[in-house]
Amino acid sequence: MGVQDASVVVEVWTDLGCPWCYVGTHRLRAAIDRRSDADRFEVRLRSFELNPDAPREPETIESAFIRSHGGDASVVLEAERRIQALARSEGLAFSLDRLNANTFDVHRLLHHAGEQGLGTVLFTALKDQFFAGAVNPFDGHELARVAESVGLDAERVRRVLAGGEYAEAVRADRREGAALGLTGVPFVVVDRRVAVPGAQPAGVYGELLDQVAGPSSEAAARD
Template sequence: MVERATQPEGSQVAVEVWSDLGCPWCYVGHHRLRTAMAQRPDADRFDIRMRAFELNPNAPQEPEPVETAFIRTHGGTTAHFLRAERQIQALAHGEGLEFSLDRLSASTFDLHRVVQYAGDQGRGFEFFSDLQDGYFAGTLNPYDSDTLAGVAESAGLDGQRVREILAGDDYAERVRADRTEGLELGANGVPFVVLNRRVAAPGAQKVAGYGQLLEQAAAGPVPSERVP
């Protein structure tokens, strides 16, 4: 549940996005959300904040082919994996997005820790988007520390700081707290978007759907009430 609150006209709108790097629906949803925001004349009012949500907290640390991870998690065969992947691939291609079937899968906990750092520097959404775009395009391995540091530097972040984070446990509690808070707000999976703690959007909405949510969140004061 999300608590409604009043929204002063013209003020900033906090857009919290619970997501996981390897989630294909998050990949599609992020692009739709960005498109919906870009269509608004007041796009600069929306402050996107990435929130961590591991879909599989028990995923192995060592990267493996995404097919292997899919079959272990969902069961079935290579044919089942390819059918599911090609469906989302066709949808992504239809929206102008690259989507490689040759990807790796592993625990995303450390990636979320680095995204927390990026968020503290005001680069969370940009860094996450660059990382996810490259991952689904099949052009980078996000589980490689040098690659991760390079993407961070391209986003204006400190690559050495990224290496220090990966070598320690900084931001670990924040990553765990994000997932717990998302569950408390009603997230059963990701993407899960909450705008100004007034309206929530589970799943990858259409561009028009995100547009309606942005309009609702940007509106003036409304009566206090609870919404799912």
């Protein structure tokens, strides 16, 4: 297998409730899909809780902001509206009526799904439905329903959610990300060779892929 045919692992440290992760991962996927060799790239989602001290009981975005920062919730609502406009301009649904809560159980389920080869599929489905306002991922029944819809065994999912499996895996992801220079999410690492923080434009992600994997055959032919 030549260099141009070798597989490339793209790791994304992310959190469910992070709107910039939502936008950024879609941009990354667009950058990969633009390549003629898109099937070379394997996206693996890694766990990072933005607010590990968040309560398990869901609350509004405004309440979460006031609890964490104090002051006027209009600040977070203004920021949310800006991100909403940006997301919608890129064809992404974005509800302002989302709930906020602790995401540790969602991350534990991500690791279980990853063992079945469905981690990215599950998390993408959850994130898309969550930001569209179509699912409450902090409700175990809804979480299990979405997991089953992407091919996971619902009973096994319920056992994971009822116990403490994969807790150390979630914490290990955070430690590993920090060792690579992560301070926030999204954080994209390509082939453990280059990394970029934040929700970058698709073109920037494309340049990152080119840097590691070389231009795709179509791009090379144009050059």
